[in-house]
Amino acid sequence: MPFSSSTSQFRKEVDEALHAFVGRQAPGLLAIGEDLRPMITALTALLSGGKRLRPAFCYWGWRAAGGEDVPEIATAAASLELLQASALVHDDVMDASDTRRGQPSVHRRFEALHAEHAWRGDAATFGEGAAILLGDLLLAWSGEMFETSGLPEDRRARGRRVYDLMRTEVMCGQYLDMLESTRAGGTVESALRVVDFKSAKYTIERPLHLGAALAGGSDELTASLTGYGRPLGMAFQLRDDVLGVFGDPSETGKPAGDDLREGKRTVLIALTLERATPEQASTVDRLLGDPDLSELGVTDLREIIAETGGLAACETMIDRFATEARTALAAAPVTGEAREALTDLATAATARTF
């Protein structure tokens, strides 16, 4: 792990804050009905995984702006994990994904619960409905956790503006992402625009801004954090796209080739199509998005992505974005400690495996 000890310590605090929050909510749910226990089980399992990247960036945005290492910031930052969990649950419904973080996705869990009890009606429909509701609950709770973090209102008021913007951006970015995969003729440029809103801002830039806003950081600092966070966020998503095609399922928590079966029109795919022969392009068009794509089909697509030079172009782009981020960080008006942590996070966010 490339994390410094202060970052591992923070991760533990995030886990504890999440555990405490869910622990406070659970009795209320069970008072409504014992039947809600599977909801608690499902969300607890989901929250046990994850890299806690967004809380880490939020925390270092806070520290970079001179915020003290107090427990309240861990709670406010940890609320981003509930937002992310909500997005994952709904994403998995939309993509009909079977697994998440190496476990069954939430809708599949509830589908199995339905089947196990031989309940009336369609098990898959029940599973999707339960997952939509659990995602809604997690989204509502993310706001609740932020507001009850214990940070004073003047700080929360500044942070809330960033939080609001981030939520709108990620939801709109996800819609654009869906649109990108349904329309023919996507370009590298249009794929990069999706990455910006769906992922770069949401995962790195806005969490940094949130932390800085909570601490009362200057406009100059905010601009510096953008200079570092935005290219790093781009690199992070491009790395994720590469891992989605070439990654080890035991590392990614997703079956090999799932991104290809879902037909995701990533920057990696756009770079490939830009370089493909007509024959290669038509193979990509035929295989990409086929939900029943075989192992052989996955191998064919991987070969085309590598042979066209699409993969190499994507790696070059990742390096360029990562270098841009590091250069901006070197010039940023932050403490030595924050600079070190943000350097570590940059490595973690773009590593070939994690």
Add this chain to the structure above:
Amino acid sequence: MPFSSSTSQFRKEVDEALHAFVGRQAPGLLAIGEDLRPMITALTALLSGGKRLRPAFCYWGWRAAGGEDVPEIATAAASLELLQASALVHDDVMDASDTRRGQPSVHRRFEALHAEHAWRGDAATFGEGAAILLGDLLLAWSGEMFETSGLPEDRRARGRRVYDLMRTEVMCGQYLDMLESTRAGGTVESALRVVDFKSAKYTIERPLHLGAALAGGSDELTASLTGYGRPLGMAFQLRDDVLGVFGDPSETGKPAGDDLREGKRTVLIALTLERATPEQASTVDRLLGDPDLSELGVTDLREIIAETGGLAACETMIDRFATEARTALAAAPVTGEAREALTDLATAATARTF
């Protein structure tokens, strides 16, 4: 319309507050991408309908607690319409409903958009994905609209606790509702429990509490509002269940018999099954929840619900709850103006048509 002029005036203010909020958000969405315009169109169409019951109860909870008639309360109360719109959009996905408020449901709108452009992939899947995201956006915006209402933080802090509770209750209540329809052996008692959380608290009791909390109302007032709001909420939902089976589609905005096709295990159905002969019960079990149920099947079910006395028992229950609400209101420590408005709202919420 049974509304007093001050209530119609308030409705206008709610409409204006919603219009202003969406108007402030739209440029941000279009800056992310022109492709987001259909999202704005869909949510504007959805928000143009609705009875504005929840904002009205919130407003009269505020007034009952001595709150002044200021624009900020209209904005805070109107945010409940965004929460409700979110719930409706997600509900329609879960129930695969074609229409809402007399218009195509959001997922059907986006399905049509996909089909119209002959985009790649499955149009229905695209429609559902877009609706899940739009529901998420509306949920996030409900919190944002509340927090940016202009009410001072000490008031919002009190209201936030009610808001948080209400969101958790309604999402859990909807899960219990789904569970009720999938499990055999539901009783009148278990159906009433679902109504309590999914509908009675959410539609009436909590909005009243929210308004009262924002105004700094006493515990005594909060208890009085429960005495009025909870039975009225039960009556409201039972009326909605009756209208869902026997209502005029031009009034309900939903095709006749849709609740029967969805297989909703309402209190009305539970009361019917309690009174049914084995033969009638088996017909109900066979027809209820059949998505392709014919007009003739709808008529058969209606006849059984009427003939068993299920309908009459439900009407009796509605009357009993409504009377309980009125009795509590008569004894509540509220001004004459609030009492009059809450009397009107009780009539509106339980009227045979609206």
